[in-house]
Amino acid sequence: MSLHLHPPIPAALEAKSLYLPVMGVSVSAGFPSPAEDWAEERVDLNQRYVQHPEATFYFTVAGDSMVSSLAERSIPDGATLIVDRALSAKHDDIVVAVIDGDFTVKRLYCRGARLALIAENPVYPPIVLGEEQELSIWGVVTAWIARPR
Amino acid sequence: MGRSDGVDSEAAMIALVDVNNFYVSCQRVFEPKLMGKPVVVLSNNDGCVVARSSEAKALGIKMAAPWHQLRDFAQQEGIIARSSNYALYADMSHRVMTILSRFSPNQEIYSIDECFLSFDGLLQDHTELAQDIRRTVLQWTGLPVCVGIAPTKTLAKLANHIAKKQAPFNGVCAWQQLNPNQQDAQMQALPVGDVWGIGRRISERMAQEGIHTIADLRASNADQIRQRHSIVVQRTVHELRGIPSIELEESTPDKQQILCSRSFGQEIYTEQELGEAISTYIARAAEKLRQQGSLAGSLAVFIRTNPFRPKDPQYSQHILVPLTQASDDTLLLTRAALWVLKRIYRTGFAYAKAGVMLCDLQPRTAVQGHLFLQTADPIKRAALNKVMDDINRQWGRGSIRVASAGFNHGWKMRQNTLSPYWTTRWADLPIVR
Numbered sequence: 001m002s003l004h005l006h007p008p009i010p011a012a013l014e015a016k017s018l019y020l021p022v023m024g025v026s027v028s029a030g031f032p033s034p035a036e037d038w039a040e041e042r043v044d045l046n047q048r049y050v051q052h053p054e055a056t057f058y059f060t061v062a063g064d065s066m067v068s069s070l071a072e073r074s075i076p077d078g079a080t081l082i083v084d085r086a087l088s089a090k091h092d093d094i095v096v097a098v099i100d101g102d103f104t105v106k107r108l109y110c111r112g113a114r115l116a117l118i119a120e121n122p123v124y125p126p127i128v129l130g131e132e133q134e135l136s137i138w139g140v141v142t143a144w145i146a147r148p149r
Numbered sequence: 150m151g152r153s154d155g156v157d158s159e160a161a162m163i164a165l166v167d168v169n170n171f172y173v174s175c176q177r178v179f180e181p182k183l184m185g186k187p188v189v190v191l192s193n194n195d196g197c198v199v200a201r202s203s204e205a206k207a208l209g210i211k212m213a214a215p216w217h218q219l220r221d222f223a224q225q226e227g228i229i230a231r232s233s234n235y236a237l238y239a240d241m242s243h244r245v246m247t248i249l250s251r252f253s254p255n256q257e258i259y260s261i262d263e264c265f266l267s268f269d270g271l272l273q274d275h276t277e278l279a280q281d282i283r284r285t286v287l288q289w290t291g292l293p294v295c296v297g298i299a300p301t302k303t304l305a306k307l308a309n310h311i312a313k314k315q316a317p318f319n320g321v322c323a324w325q326q327l328n329p330n331q332q333d334a335q336m337q338a339l340p341v342g343d344v345w346g347i348g349r350r351i352s353e354r355m356a357q358e359g360i361h362t363i364a365d366l367r368a369s370n371a372d373q374i375r376q377r378h379s380i381v382v383q384r385t386v387h388e389l390r391g392i393p394s395i396e397l398e399e400s401t402p403d404k405q406q407i408l409c410s411r412s413f414g415q416e417i418y419t420e421q422e423l424g425e426a427i428s429t430y431i432a433r434a435a436e437k438l439r440q441q442g443s444l445a446g447s448l449a450v451f452i453r454t455n456p457f458r459p460k461d462p463q464y465s466q467h468i469l470v471p472l473t474q475a476s477d478d479t480l481l482l483t484r485a486a487l488w489v490l491k492r493i494y495r496t497g498f499a500y501a502k503a504g505v506m507l508c509d510l511q512p513r514t515a516v517q518g519h520l521f522l523q524t525a526d527p528i529k530r531a532a533l534n535k536v537m538d539d540i541n542r543q544w545g546r547g548s549i550r551v552a553s554a555g556f557n558h559g560w561k562m563r564q565n566t567l568s569p570y571w572t573t574r575w576a577d578l579p580i581v582r
Binding site: 060065081086096101102103136 | 181244578
């Protein structure tokens with residue numbers, strides 16, 4: 001049983017796409033716009049949810065293995081995952097892992113020598129890795145998006 | 150910084166970073182099942198092999214091998230083929246190059262999967278820095294890279310080659326950290342054709358002059374080399390001796406020509422179908438033209454039958470026409486290209502390939518307005534082209550197009566084993582359970 005984890009790499013990236021200011025750009029001569037000081041950039045999902053653009057990939061979830069009775073932990077079928085490869089996985093992270101060549105999304109259990117991938121849905125038993133099996137963490141799930149309509 | 154080897158860290162140092170088996174490695178990021186298996190990527194039209202995993206190389210698959218000749222062997226050996234997925238490779242390349250740009254203020258992107266970085270003035274131990282680069286690119290993108298570091302670009306290429314082929318280097322070879330005996334031994338062991346810029350024809354000629362290994366070339370008389378070959382090859386000799394003679398070009402110069410040509414998936418016969426293909430290529434070429442802020446002063450169109458079918462009647466023709474006014478307008482360029490096609494098209498042939506080339510490119514700003522020759526309101530046209538570019542960028546190439554580009558596209562590329570556009574289309578995101 002082996003786990004491939006990498007040390008974290010510190011990084012500060014500039015946001016890739018920025019929206020134009022929405023307010024108060026044109027000023028009539030001699031009279032300053034009362035709104036000018038309040039001009040701000042429009043909020044951008046990338047700013048909040050993407051820390052490392054070059055290392056960020058999206059996945060589509062299929063199935064109900066991560067559906068939980070706890071709403072804040074539940075990832076529904078069809079959700080879009082935001083996966084950051086620059087982060088190193090730690091205990092209790094939700095990860096995209098590769099087991100026997102297939103992608104799986106599970107919660108990582110990593111305590112002492114014990115290593116497992118846990119589904120949120122109790123119907124699915126934890127995947128405990130055997131000696132022969134190799135687990136590699138593809139990336140860490142930093143957020144997910146579901147569409148109620 | 151703790152350098153025991155006495156290397157002067159102030160000396161100019163160039164690193165060449167490139168991705169191992171780039172196309173295959175990109176496929177493997179999203180298909181982990183392909184790890185450790187022999188994998189090949191096929192050219193446009195699935196014609197021949199353009200990339201091989203190390204396992205496929207070990208089975209003796211040659212670069213550019215025609216796929217249809219390999220099929221039985223591939224089936225027998227379990228070789229997996231994928232069609233070229235250029236949208237994926239372009240996105241992954243962009244990610245890698247952006248990551249690499251953090252490691253050095255000077256970067257020359259040399260091709261889709263390799264770039265030179267200047268290590269000048271970087272105090273960190275170069276081998277450690279290169280290992281850091283490898284770790285970061287692998288973790289962030291899943292792509293394996295090798296690094297060669299040397300005082301010249303040609304030596305950096307050579308060091309990269311050594312890093313890639315010889316396992317003890319662990320993916321990084323700093324040429325200056327080899328002692329002179331080791332350097333000589335490496336150069337004596339490698340054929341001269343492994344030097345950057347020494348192609349097969351030059352190396353054949355060199356063999357007649359008694360130059361067989363890289364060590365031979367380095368020891369040759371540089372003036373004679375210049376007389377017998379060219380000043381370019383002479384520069385290569387200097388570079389092998391550690392004298393920088395090829396500069397780092399930080400910004401890739403704008404292209405002087407834009408070529409867009411493809412083989413068709415099946416032979417086509419009619420002028421209309423050829424026109425559809427050519428309109429599609431013009432749209433693509435004009436988009437590139439606008440991206441780099443240039444105008445085309447002339448345009449060429451070519452069409453040809455399949456020369457590999459000698460029994461078929463053969464025809465091949467091209468015409469270059471100057472434009473009355475340099476332009477980047479898709480509609481105007483399309484009209485000109487179709488006009489050319491009308492002049493070169495002949496009935497009764499099975500056409501296999503067509504292409505367009507935009508030439509005499511000039512910067513947009515340098516062009517004088519033409520007083521008497523405004524075909525359409527140029528501002529409106531520019532706005533129209535911008536809208537087309539925006540729509541096609543957002544909704545996918547070809548979402549909006551000139552009607553002459555057609556809608557059937559029976560001539561389109563054969564790509565039987567094309568993988569999803571995992572990183573560039575919502576509908577194609579990888580599935581995880």
